[in-house]
Amino acid sequence: MYKWMHHGLMCYQTAQAQECSEQSRCRELAKASTFYRTVYSEIEEVGWEHLVRFAGDLTSLSFRVLDSKGRVHVMEIQLDKTHPTCPPSISADVPYLFNLIWSANSRLKDVVQQFTKHLEKLQTFWSTVDDIDRSLWVVDPKQASPAVSYRQVIIGNDCCIVFSINATDPRSLPECRFIGPGQIVNLLRNRWRRNSKRWIKDKQFLENLECLLETQLPRSPDVEKNDQQVECGICYAKSLPVDDELRDKSGTGTDYTCDNTSCKRAFHSICLMDWLRSITTTRQSFDVLFGSCPYCSEPVAVKINTVKK
Incomplete structure (x- = not known):
């Protein structure tokens, strides 16, 4: 009798455990199903044509965004399984990221809209580095990513100058470092310090640079421009x-x-x-x-x- 009751109790406990496990699995599936429906719906709002790639579990998404100048940017979005309760993490090939504004009612389209606005704030920065690439002899990096804010430029006499452009104020006087023979570098560095107040934000980068260094700078060879x-x-x-x-x-x-x-x-x-x-x-x-x-x-x-x- 005791053995029979003990066996019955064991069977009951096993059944209870299986039922709890099944209920837990059903809850997890329901959560996953809700997550997938939510993300699919939000991708639809953004537009499937803008989706570059995605992970099988939809926790990682990449969207292509075109800025006002026709430049293509890809934004990576990492979603938590509790989305949209927790804000997503974002990354992109830009000099700095924006502070994401997020609430429990936010959707992926809000992230894309904020990223698009951020890209417009960076247009002056990209116009400035494009001006440098177009008008000066840039040797590093030749094929820069949109996030790179420095340029190494040949200025003649075996000298180079490395510019660091302020992404938040790109038309301001950049930080610089001279590379080359000591005597020539010292001369150029003294000119830079003496004339730094003559930098005018509304002027082209090349015009400002030649004014400060008091010399005409070499342009990139046509062969190099064509090769690119x-x-x-x-x-x-x-x-x-x-x-x-x-x-x-x-x-x-x-x-x-x-x-x-x-x-x-x-x-x-x-x-x-x-x-x-x-x-x-x-x-x-x-x-x-x-x-x-x-x-x-x-x-x-x-x-x-x-x-x-």
Whole structure:
């Protein structure tokens, strides 16, 4: 009798434990289901066309945002499973991030909107570094990310100057460091200190710089400028490989450029054609593919090339 009662009690306890475990699992599934529905709904509000990539559990998302000058930016968002109770963490290739304003009623579209406004605040900074890249002989970094706020520039006589641009006040007098022979560097450093009050925010960077250093500075060689323009934005090569299948395209350089004046990215038409074919939103009319530029999302149209098999 005792053994029977003990066995019955054990079975009851096991059943209770299984029931609790099942209830716990159901609650977890319900939470997960609610999380997925919420995130899918919020992605829909932002627009699926702006979603670059996402993790399988939707805790990591990347959105592409185009600023007013046509620059493409990618913002990484990390979500907590309790979303939207806890604010997400964000990262992006920018000189500094904004302070996210978040509440329990906030949604992903609010993050994207705040990021877009932040990008507009950074336009003057990017215009300033673009001015430096365009007008001076920049040697480091040649292909800078949007987050980099320094430039190393050749100023002649085996000398360089490293500028550190203030991202929050980019038109102000930058911090600088001279590199080169001591006697020449000392002369330039003294001129910089003596003339620093002559820096005028409304002037172009080059004009200010030559005024302070009291000398004309060398420009970047045309060869270097051209080299930066001919790399394909998809395969990152200047020329296609030498291949019999490519026929007349074998070994050729880039032959297509985005029409957006703020982008002007160069491509091999074959590379762009293959990329467009991999995108579900691409349309075809007769022998032309219509889609969006991989960098600025502006419309592109490429004639189908049949040389590749």
